[in-house]
Amino acid sequence: MASSSKSASFSQQEINELQTTYEQGGLSKFATQIVKKLNDIENVKLNIAVTGDSGAGKSTFINAMRGLRACDEGAAEIGINETTMVRTPYKHPDFPNVCFWDLPGVGTTKFPMKDYVSKMEFTKYDFFIIISQNRFTENDAKVAKEIQNLEKKLYFVRSQIDNDFNSLKLQGVGFDEIKELAQIKEKINCGLMEAGISEPIIFLISSLFPKEFDFNKLKETLLDNLDGIKRDVLLMSLPSTTVKIVEQKRAQLKKRIWMLATVSAVVGAVPVPGLSFAVDLGILVNAIIDFRKSLGLDGASLQRLANVAKKPVEFLKAEVRTPLVGEIDKEFVKQMLVRSSFAAVSVVEVALDTIPIIGSIFGAVSSFGMTYKLLTDVLDDLVENAQRVVTVAFAPDPSHPQ
Structure with a gap:
């Protein structure tokens, strides 16, 4: 098996072994392997x-x-x-x-x-x-x-x-x-x-x-x-000072979404009132906060960017137009899931391009599909705001950002 320390996403060999893990040990052992990968990402120095x-x-x-x-x-x-x-x-x-x-x-x-x-x-x-x-x-x-x-x-x-x-x-x-x-x-x-x-x-x-x-x-x-x-x-540690860096961060964070969605749907999952599936809300809360931090939209990151750009931090904060920069807790995520329920999409649409075996494990519309879509929407929203902040931060004329 390819070393987990050398790849932020699964290699083809690892995907094949995931398939074997699922066939021999079921969904729980499958999710355990994904948790290990996420821990590798979290702990590498x-x-x-x-x-x-x-x-x-x-x-x-x-x-x-x-x-x-x-x-x-x-x-x-x-x-x-x-x-x-x-x-x-x-x-x-x-x-x-x-x-x-x-x-x-x-x-x-x-x-x-x-x-x-x-x-x-x-x-x-x-x-x-x-x-x-x-x-x-x-x-x-x-x-x-x-x-x-x-x-x-x-x-x-x-x-x-x-x-x-x-x-x-x-x-x-x-x-x-x-x-x-x-x-x-x-x-x-x-x-x-x-x-x-x-x-x-x-x-x-x-x-x-x-x-x-x-x-x-x-x-x-x-x-x-x-x-x-x-x-x-x-990459995640670099200040988001260019649109290119923001886009690179989007691409990397998107590779994590299917893993987070799998774990959220399987490990310690609890039912969400008003919906017919169970998720680990804590994983989703932490994912949203991590995405926000990685893209430089938390308060401390915005202040540091304002210092570098020599612009008032209030000027940059005015470009952030998403509730995702407020308090994120389990109740907030529950409400997001409920509001998103009408837009459920099939796993085939959202995941087969990332890892083929997902579609055979989860149903056409499932907790995986919903949490995958939620985190994808969250990432797109945060990236749009981060790009706007970076653009105005380094525009020559604050009244005419380029």
Whole structure:
């Protein structure tokens, strides 16, 4: 059986084994396997190492990846002098299984190169980001070689690009931004290749302006180079700063819906008054709250987005036009199910494109079909609101969002 830790949805082999599980053990054992997969998604950990010289902008970058400012609770400390004297973990405020590790700079008396890899526990990280505010040093190259020897993914990030361009503007120097960025990247690439780093992956960013330069490209590359559940957990943790990220989150969350609907209909199910089926209302309540958090529509996420976009949070909240951002409890979900009952659709319509054996397990119209439809409608509603919030958050003119 394919490893659960490597896939956020079931592989064909796992689907075949689910079919066998159902045939031999019935619906209860079938649901138990799905619960295991959901637990894998919930519990997987992602550890990201961020290293580089003092003043390179590691802390600011870690904060930006988590949608935080230096003044926010849980933010990495930022200072003019070296602030990272020990290996320091910074968990995501909403997704604590995603952890960024701020590593002290290498090459000092306290952290000589010969001890650095072992002291920093390089084997525990999923991938590495080396940050520099100007050129990458000999020490950076030495660290990079150690990472490559471990066959782990490595990314070079040149930070504070906005300062470079502002300096040129203040001096009255005319320049073509695209050409200037290409020249900077080429110079870095040549330097790293000369230092023995093969095919370095380089990004030019400003952590203070995550919509500009290569920041979004960096996020997309990180996602592309992760597999299955770890990709899923990183995606959900990223601030919803672009419509593309929101759409990627929709696609991933939709893969969970049939699993949640199955468990809701089978595990600890109770009858819903006024309807002819039973569901686990607690699972549905938690699913709606998780969808809302993943898409950045909870209060804390909206405040963090407002801070990044430099817009009043009330301006963003005004674009959220759904009761799903209010209190979600079992009674609320019951009422949603009752109101949705007239629109029941067959399992064949909603599930066979996702997992073929579902249609043979549940009836044409069933508790599965209703809860599947409910969560699909919930996801579509939340995505529509999230897209609207992101669009106005970063529109140049708040009165004319683009």
